[in-house]
Amino acid sequence: MTTLLDTDTDLVEELRALLAGEPDPIANAANTASLIYTRLPRLNWAGFYFLQGDTLVLGPFQGLPACTRIPLGRGVCGTAAARNETIVVDDVHDFPGHIACDSASLSEIVVPLTIAGKLSGVLDIDSPHPARFTKADQALIEAAATIYAEACAGGQGGK
Numbered sequence: 001m002t003t004l005l006d007t008d009t010d011l012v013e014e015l016r017a018l019l020a021g022e023p024d025p026i027a028n029a030a031n032t033a034s035l036i037y038t039r040l041p042r043l044n045w046a047g048f049y050f051l052q053g054d055t056l057v058l059g060p061f062q063g064l065p066a067c068t069r070i071p072l073g074r075g076v077c078g079t080a081a082a083r084n085e086t087i088v089v090d091d092v093h094d095f096p097g098h099i100a101c102d103s104a105s106l107s108e109i110v111v112p113l114t115i116a117g118k119l120s121g122v123l124d125i126d127s128p129h130p131a132r133f134t135k136a137d138q139a140l141i142e143a144a145a146t147i148y149a150e151a152c153a154g155g156q157g158g159k
């Protein structure tokens with residue numbers, strides 16, 4: 001029988017194989033967003049924002065069109081980047097300053113990306129269900145962010 005844990009382990013290994021030997025950050029972001037969006041149930045958006053100066057700029061994603069620029073410190077994405085820590089929001093209406101790109105989004109997880117020791121952006125996942133993201137999901141998305149960062153750093157380690 002396949003458990004949720006097995007499925008998650010499969011996804012992590014699948015992502016590792018998908019990105020192996022490819023350092024291009026855009027290609028890797030596109031494949032990472034696609035894999036997460038198509039493999040994790042109950043999502044309506046999965047994608048990347050990349051830090052340019054003090055602004056997060058939209059990168060590859062799956063889902064509806066989204067806001068292009070988010071200042072550092074604004075919204076869930078800008079706050080996660082400014083704090084350099086993962087933020088899980090069970091109900092986006094309870095997060096002051098949440099930026100609603102898709103009004104269907106109810107819960108959200110944002111994981112900062114550190115490539116070669118430098119804050120490079122965030123991985124943002126939205127769900128139309130409240131409290132969609134468990135501790136196990138957080139561990140999974142953080143693992144995905146680390147695999148992405150390591151691949152982009154040329155296998156030298158993302159941290």
Ligand code: SME
Binds near residue numbers: 099126
């Ligand atoms: N909700 C995010 C904005 C990005 S979209 O969810 C794709 C935020 O508050 O930062």
